[in-house]
Amino acid sequence: MHGVWALSDESLLAGMASRDADAATAFVRRYQARVFGLALTIVGSRSVAEDVAQEAFVRAWRHAESYDPRKGRVPAWLLTITRNLAIDTLRMRGELPTDPFLLMGSLVSQEGGTDSSMDYDDRENLRRALLTLPPEQARAIALSVFYGLTGKEIAAIEEIPLGTAKTRIRRGLGKLREVLGVRDE
Amino acid sequence: MSEDADCAEIRDLIPEIAAGVAAGDERARALAHFGACHECRHELAMTADLVDEMLTLVPVQEPPAGFEGRVIARLAPEAKPRSRRVRLPRRRPARPVGRAAAWVAATAAAAGLAAGVVWWQTAQDRALAASYRHTLEVAHGRGLSAAPLKSGLGAEQGTVFAYQGEPSWLYVTFRSMPQPGHYDTCLVTKDGRRFPLRAFEAGQNAYAWGSTINVQVQEIGTIEFTRSGVTVMTARF
Known part of the structure; x- marks a missing residue:
């Protein structure tokens, strides 16, 4: 089983698609702290987060063959599965999101992961940019990106017009993209 | 528009x-x-x-102890048998081997290895080495390690054998029957991760216990037996 640990994410997913238990074990061990961390950040309870994280790996196992590297890297694919499950869980339980300011605070704590397509400078720039966003924009982005709320739902929670909610999200994301130098001009 | x-x-x-x-x-x-x-x-x-x-960017968080094992247990029914097992002689076509079946096989192999270790104390080293290699080869194993299981006062209660293979497992032989009752067991890795294992129900003639494990043998720090919340026996690797 030793050789499995050095395989790339894509190779492990290929192994999982062919129902290889060793590949699955290596994949779970590689990503369990990241998946559990995201689930816990969103649902706020360790026991519920474990259920979400377990289910995320089961979904990854069952849908490994549908992973398309052209649509994103493996960590983003797995974390998106996790985020969607966590959001569904919050909605089913009828629970309100954790304070978005606390969530955004954890993002800039410099304890985040390293499995990303960004290099270190980009990561630090993104963290700094999050810190400089106006609070209302940061809050709207957190509610949308991490808690899956629509513009209408954010407008209702924040007691603002729908257009204002959408503008806050769009302008906030636009500033973050400027920092990363990914403007499409 | x-x-x-x-x-x-x-x-x-x-x-x-x-x-x-x-x-x-x-x-x-x-x-x-x-x-x-x-x-x-x-x-x-x-x-x-x-x-x-x-x-x-979300910070990583270590999941609760045993998380990995619980996930793998959910995936196991859909997993293919490992390739090494296919090499074993079979009368019927290969089919998935459940964890229970793997455990039965591991326990049987453990009994053989434990017997081999006892025999080691009375036979010539060269013959033992040959037997050890043969046993590992038959079980597709890569190594066997052992540590004394001691009470809180340091008295030796038995021996913990740790086997690196597919699956890897622990097997404990007790020198005398432990005090009857329910024992929680836990594997603690050298870097502090905790993996709860199968509980041990000590009763009449309970002189052995075993469990499959999901960590490398070289990662094992200690094996703990806890009774009513108190760690009463520990093996240090």
Whole structure:
């Protein structure tokens, strides 16, 4: 089983698609702290987060063959599965999101992961940019990106017009993209 | 609606589409537009990349002890048998081997290895080495390690054997019957991770216990037996 640990994410997913238990074990061990961390950040309870994280790996196992590297890297694919499950869980339980300011605070704590397509400078720039966003924009982005709320739902929670909610999200994301130098001009 | 007005409307939707929260009808309208508009498609790709990167900024958190094992147990019924097992002689075509069956096989192999270790104390080393190698080869194993199991006062209660193979497992032989009752067991790795193992129900003639493990033998720090919340026996590797 030793050789499995050095395989790339894509190779492990290929192994999982062919129902290889060793590949699955290596994949779970590689990503369990990241998946559990995201689930816990969103649902706020360790026991519920474990259920979400377990289910995320089961979904990854069952849908490994549908992973398309052209649509994103493996960590983003797995974390998106996790985020969607966590959001569904919050909605089913009828629970309100954790304070978005606390969530955004954890993002800039410099304890985040390293499995990303960004290099270190980009990561630090993104963290700094999050810190400089106006609070209302940061809050709207957190509610949308991490808690899956629509513009209408954010407008209702924040007691603002729908257009204002959408503008806050769009302008906030636009500033973050400027920092990363990914403007499409 | 003019092309510019169309783009303006769609770009308003892009953050929600990138975050996966857009309503179905809005998403369908946007996807139709993306098919014909390179600029908006590019805008969506850039925003989706940013959303992905934000998810990776969340701090990592170690899950509760035993998480990995519980996940693997959920996947196991759908897993293929490992290739090494296919090498074993079979009268019927290969089929998935359940954890219970693997445990039975491991226990049987453990009994053989434990017997081999006892024999080691009375036979010549060269013969033992040959037997040890043969046993490992038959079981497709890579190594066997052992540590004394001691009470809190340091008295030796038995021996813990740790086997590296597929599956890897622990097997404990007790020198005398432990005090009857329920014991929780836990494997603690050298870097402090805790993996609860199968409980041990000590009763009449209970002189042995075993469990499969999901860590490398060289990672094992201690094996703990806890009774009523108190660790009463520990083996240090």
